[in-house]
Amino acid sequence: MQEFLIMQNKLNPHISVDCVVFGFDSRQLSVLLVKRQPLEGDPEPGKMKLPGSPVTDAEDLDRSAYRILRELTGLDRIFLKQFAVLSSPDRLQPPSDLEWLRRTSGMHVERMVTVVYYSLIKINGSPLPLSERSQWVNVDEIPQLTFDHNEIIQRAIEQLRREMLTEPIGFELLPKKFTITQLQTLQEVLLGQKIDNRNFRKRILKLEYIIPLNEREKGVSHKPAQLYRFDKKLYNQYKRNIGSVYL
Amino acid sequence: MQEFLIMQNKLNPHISVDCVVFGFDSRQLSVLLVKRQPLEGDPEPGKMKLPGSPVTDAEDLDRSAYRILRELTGLDRIFLKQFAVLSSPDRLQPPSDLEWLRRTSGMHVERMVTVVYYSLIKINGSPLPLSERSQWVNVDEIPQLTFDHNEIIQRAIEQLRREMLTEPIGFELLPKKFTITQLQTLQEVLLGQKIDNRNFRKRILKLEYIIPLNEREKGVSHKPAQLYRFDKKLYNQYKRNIGSVYL
DNA sequence: CAAACTTAACGTAAAAAATACGCTAAGTAT
DNA sequence: ATACTTAGCGTATTTTTTACGTTAAGTTTG
Numbered sequence: 001m002q003e004f005l006i007m008q009n010k011l012n013p014h015i016s017v018d019c020v021v022f023g024f025d026s027r028q029l030s031v032l033l034v035k036r037q038p039l040e041g042d043p044e045p046g047k048m049k050l051p052g053s054p055v056t057d058a059e060d061l062d063r064s065a066y067r068i069l070r071e072l073t074g075l076d077r078i079f080l081k082q083f084a085v086l087s088s089p090d091r092l093q094p095p096s097d098l099e100w101l102r103r104t105s106g107m108h109v110e111r112m113v114t115v116v117y118y119s120l121i122k123i124n125g126s127p128l129p130l131s132e133r134s135q136w137v138n139v140d141e142i143p144q145l146t147f148d149h150n151e152i153i154q155r156a157i158e159q160l161r162r163e164m165l166t167e168p169i170g171f172e173l174l175p176k177k178f179t180i181t182q183l184q185t186l187q188e189v190l191l192g193q194k195i196d197n198r199n200f201r202k203r204i205l206k207l208e209y210i211i212p213l214n215e216r217e218k219g220v221s222h223k224p225a226q227l228y229r230f231d232k233k234l235y236n237q238y239k240r241n242i243g244s245v246y247l
Numbered sequence: 248m249q250e251f252l253i254m255q256n257k258l259n260p261h262i263s264v265d266c267v268v269f270g271f272d273s274r275q276l277s278v279l280l281v282k283r284q285p286l287e288g289d290p291e292p293g294k295m296k297l298p299g300s301p302v303t304d305a306e307d308l309d310r311s312a313y314r315i316l317r318e319l320t321g322l323d324r325i326f327l328k329q330f331a332v333l334s335s336p337d338r339l340q341p342p343s344d345l346e347w348l349r350r351t352s353g354m355h356v357e358r359m360v361t362v363v364y365y366s367l368i369k370i371n372g373s374p375l376p377l378s379e380r381s382q383w384v385n386v387d388e389i390p391q392l393t394f395d396h397n398e399i400i401q402r403a404i405e406q407l408r409r410e411m412l413t414e415p416i417g418f419e420l421l422p423k424k425f426t427i428t429q430l431q432t433l434q435e436v437l438l439g440q441k442i443d444n445r446n447f448r449k450r451i452l453k454l455e456y457i458i459p460l461n462e463r464e465k466g467v468s469h470k471p472a473q474l475y476r477f478d479k480k481l482y483n484q485y486k487r488n489i490g491s492v493y494l
Numbered sequence: 495c496a497a498a499c500t501t502a503a504c505g506t507a508a509a510a511a512a513t514a515c516g517c518t519a520a521g522t523a524t
Numbered sequence: 525a526t527a528c529t530t531a532g533c534g535t536a537t538t539t540t541t542t543a544c545g546t547t548a549a550g551t552t553t554g
Contacts, residue, residue, distance in 0.1 A: 014261040060336060085329065089304060199513065220521090220530085222529050470551080
């Protein structure tokens, strides 16, 4: 599957979308990367990049991002958030990468403004129908990527950390039914520091949008923990309320 | 002065920048609007819009925003923050506005992705060298603007309110030397609600980046208040510190 | 010049939220 | 049965937020 195949003649030469897709396997954080489209005489064949593409002129940017994600992972209606715009006129570097872009897109690209989204999915959840060209890479082991994609990932991680503290985005990285400890481990990995388990419990349990289920963990060799789920509707209500409080 | 005059032949037909410039005159909030460039046979001559322009291909978006602001207000190095990207393929409505854009830009515009910035300046401060085409309009009295500019302003106000609570952006709207009460009034106007003066004082005074001066208010017919200034360096330090706290 | 008026500025008690940390409970493995 | 591991509850302490009483320092008015 080639990113640029669809409606190739309608691609916009100035605007593109990239997606930083995070996955969490209950131990570590990964990012979804793709090998760039093979090309006759590519000096760096198989160089990796973020999933992304120029937009078509019939799509708004959110749609483009969803399309790219769907084509790559088969997943739809996933958490997706715009978080950066890259617009430096000389960011299409190095020249070999620009050359690759021009040849694969069939356009005379001079300058590209890229809007970046990040996305969160659970790796252990439904097995992803990843294409052969894509793979998960641990955030600590990311090779040199095309253009400024390494920098983009760095910024995405910082963004993720920051938002983590105020918005409950982490739930997208966990199974539908999760334990308090799983949630804690996720936050510890993202923040890079230990959290007191007893206080973490209290903080989480007083959130009315985290609903205990009539189910416990299975298949563990110790006391099975209570399972919870995240209730998005209740969360939205909750958010509306706190918005209005301030003396 | 016409927005599109400079380097007209290098304008990008797909990407533009708009600026929502807020001003505060110690009572109410205003937005800077411009009459759109006069055009032979314009069915709505003098229709108003946000200051904005397609980008040139030598600029990144921040530079474009600064250029637009400089051309319009003579101000430079002002607070400016990117806060939205509008990308709906059919947002260049109504047709008469699109027609105007095509004629004034001299380009065949089909689809435009617009990156929006907001900016804060003090109206009472240095007198602005506004061009004849631009003027301040109270946020409650904004007429119908071109394209989706009314919606953009609405979103900018919401953004301003939200950020107000976590970031000390309000200082850009006040004189360099300000009183606690001025700061409070600003927040009350933006939030649309009264704040207890005694608790507000305490909240503000424990912020180490708000520095008392050896000066008091002048020319008021009551007890003159202590003047303070906002120290950006100290604020950045402060911000770095709280970033790392969490258990 | 005293009384009234206005805004500035300090303080204190009570309530709520965050933190530190002891301890028990419920499972599995040996 | 005992050791081991993770789950889960509780309580005392500190810190932050909120509510609200009070005094101080000016100006204006009669």
